[in-house]
Amino acid sequence: MTETRLFVRDGLFAVAVPCGGGLTFLAVVWPRSVFAKVRQDIDGAYHRAAARVPWLADRLVGARQAERYVGTADLDAFFRTASGPGWALLGDSGHHKDPITAQGMTDALLDAELLARAILQGLGGTRSLDDALTDFCRQRDSRAGPMHELTAGFARLQSPPPEQLAGMAVAAGDPVATTRFLGVIAGSVPVEEVYGPPDADAMDPAA
Ligand SMILES: Cc1cc2nc3c(=O)[nH]c(=O)nc-3n(C[C@H](O)[C@H](O)[C@H](O)COP(=O)(O)OP(=O)(O)OC[C@H]3O[C@@H](n4cnc5c(N)ncnc54)[C@H](O)[C@@H]3O)c2cc1C
Numbered sequence: 001m002t003e004t005r006l007f008v009r010d011g012l013f014a015v016a017v018p019c020g021g022g023l024t025f026l027a028v029v030w031p032r033s034v035f036a037k038v039r040q041d042i043d044g045a046y047h048r049a050a051a052r053v054p055w056l057a058d059r060l061v062g063a064r065q066a067e068r069y070v071g072t073a074d075l076d077a078f079f080r081t082a083s084g085p086g087w088a089l090l091g092d093s094g095h096h097k098d099p100i101t102a103q104g105m106t107d108a109l110l111d112a113e114l115l116a117r118a119i120l121q122g123l124g125g126t127r128s129l130d131d132a133l134t135d136f137c138r139q140r141d142s143r144a145g146p147m148h149e150l151t152a153g154f155a156r157l158q159s160p161p162p163e164q165l166a167g168m169a170v171a172a173g174d175p176v177a178t179t180r181f182l183g184v185i186a187g188s189v190p191v192e193e194v195y196g197p198p199d200a201d202a203m204d205p206a207a
Pocket of ligand 1: 072092093108
C-alpha cells in the first residue's frame with residue numbers, strides 16, 4: 001500500500017499506514033466490550049473486520065503477515081489536574097486517552113516543552129514556581145482539552161450522525177477539507193475550527 005487510509009464503520013475503526021519496504025501497518029480497533037471475543041480468534045476477527053472494508057479486503061488478498069498480532073484493552077481515559085504546589089504531571093500521567101487519534105507522543109512532548117518553560121521561569125526567579133506551574137496546568141488544559149474530548153468521541157466507535165456523515169462524505173472529495181481534518185489530527189488546525197467549541201464538563205477533572 002502506498003497511502004495512509006482511515007476507515008470508520010459502526011463499531012469498527014481501521015487504519016492502514018505504509019511503512020516502507022513493502023510493509024503496511026494495519027490497525028483494527030473494536031469496542032472494548034468485544035475484547036475477550038476478539039482475543040479468542042484474533043485472525044478471524046481481523047479478517048472479518050477487513051472484509052467490512054472492501055478497499056482493505058482487496059489489498060489483503062495475497063498479502064503476507066510479517067509480524068504477530070499485538071493488542072490491548074488497557075486504554076483508560078482520564079484528564080487529571082496537571083500541577084499543584086511543587087509537582088506537575090505531563091504526558092500520559094496527566095491525561096491519557098485512546099490512541100485512535102495518535103496524539104500521545106505529541107502531547108507528551110508539548111507538555112514537556114510547556115513544563116520546562118514553567119520550571120525555568122519558576123527557578124529562574126522571573127515568577128514564583130507555583131504561579132508558573134499553575135500557568136502550565138492552564139495552558140495544558142486549553143491546548144490538550146479539545147483534542148482529548150474529540151478523541152473520546154472517536155473512541156466510542158459509533159457512526160457519526162447522518163448530517164456529520166454527509167459532511168464527511170463531501171470532505172472526503174474535497175482536498176481542502178481533507179487537509180483541514182488531517183491538520184486537526186496533526187495539531188496544525190485547532191480542533192474548534194472544525195468541530196466547534198469543546199464541552200467544558202468533558203475535561204473537568206472534577207466532573
Ligand atoms: C496501542 C497504542 C498505540 C499508540 N499509537 C500512538 C501513535 O500512533 N501516536 C502517538 O503519538 N501516540 C500513540 N500512542 C500513545 C503514546 O505511546 C503515549 O501517549 C506516549 O508514549 C506517552 O509518553 P509518556 O512519556 O507520557 O509516557 P511513557 O511513554 O509511558 O513513558 C513513561 C516512562 O516512565 C517510566 N517510568 C514509570 N514509572 C517510573 C518510575 N517510578 N521511575 C522511573 N521511570 C518510570 C516508564 O517505564 C516509561 O518508560 C499509542 C499508545 C498505544 C497504547
